[in-house]
Amino acid sequence: MSGMGLYLLSRCARRTPGRDSSFFAVSKLTYPKAALFFDAAIAIKCFGVSISYLIIFGDLMPEIASALGFPTQLLLSRGFWITVAIVVLIPLNFQRRLDALKYTSFTALLAVVYLFVVVAMFYFTPTRKPLPKGDVVLSKWSKEFFTHLPVFVFAFTCHQNIFSVYNELRDNSSKQVNGTIKLSIGSACAVYQWIAILGYLTFGSKVAPNLLTMYDNGPVITFCRLSIAILVLFSYPLQCHPARNCLDKVITGIWRACSKEPTFEAIVDEDEADNAPSTIAASDEATQAPVVHVMSPAKHISITFGLMLLSYVVSMTVTSLDLVLSFVGSTGSTSISFILPGVFYYKMHQNTRWTRMKVVSVLIALYGLFVLVFCLGANISRVINGDL
Secondary structure (H helix, E strand, O other), X not given: OHHHHHHHHHHHHOOOOOOOOOHHHHHHHHOHHHHHHHHHHHHHHHHHHHHXXXXXXXXXXXXXXXHOOOOOOOOOOHHHHHHHHHHHHHHHHOOOOHHHHHHHHHHHHHHHHHHHHHHHHHHHOOOOOOOOOOOOOOOOOOOOHHHHHHHHHHHOOOHHHHXXXXXXXXXXXXXXXXXXXXXXXXXXXXXXXXXXXXXXXXXXXXXXXXXXXXXXXXXXXXXXXXXXXXXXXXXXXXXXXXXXXXXXXXXXXXXXXXXXXXXXXXXXXXXXXXXXXXXXXXXXXXXXOOOOOOOOXXXXXXXXXXXXXXXXXXXXXXXXXXXXXXXXXXXXXXXXXXXXXXXXXXHHOOOOOOOHHHHHHHHHHHHHHHHHHHHHHHHHHHHHOOOO
């Protein structure tokens, strides 16, 4: 489903001129009056996720320092490590292009590979104690399903970066973009399944949400925790980048509205209805036009600095974002992954004949609404009942 959402967004990107596609650009072609709202929601979602990365890093590093034999008060302070994280991330967060983060992203992927190997190593070790008979079941229904479903949606949410990937790929033809989507979603699904299944088969019903806490402390697990800390650290810029771009669109839109400057150049004629189809065909070939929109240096620096400062302050004062992330997953991630791709694609093709992909776009939007309503309701019920 997440892969289909990415595909629909990539098809919508081909309706925008040049290599300046974004949620804002697609929104102006479909729902112009809601464009700023969409970008603001995406920016808030990415900002919330970036805060969670800082909190996880701040919680992991004191444990790692203690395991490595450095139990000093400074190194056991989560505030110290969050500060270190922000300082280390300064040169990465100010990069203008997502392509500039490819080396740190590759390093983060190595951390995933290491975790992949460690989980397999502990499962296939000859000294592993067998689980009691009946401790592992194929499936089990629980009312907590809807409170945990947003975690799965959240795990596959990378849609905030699909337009940057489309803009920056040297060859952004449909074949290349579709291959990138298949590789990213397919590999993520394979890794998630491997770690989840082997972790469950290793510990059975006693498995904890944080799998690493189930293993005995040792050099292998300590290094694994360190690799996860590096993973979340280098994931922060991947949230800062789309958050900055969305906030830029919001600020620019508000400024133009207040100063009554001309806004985004519409593709359809002004005298046509809003539901008129785009006159730009969605070509499958690579686009050659350069990026149209360039953020000014002053705005780039100020927005990035503001995001980093605010996320630093919040992560220093908040110790747990479990419930917050549940709400982010059931609202922001669901909207970006399913609802917006579906409604955008349908709106751009509403005056064309019904095709299989048009039907899929409606179904995926309805699925997103279903997940949003039921999962959000389950989390609200969780708060009311005090099950935190």
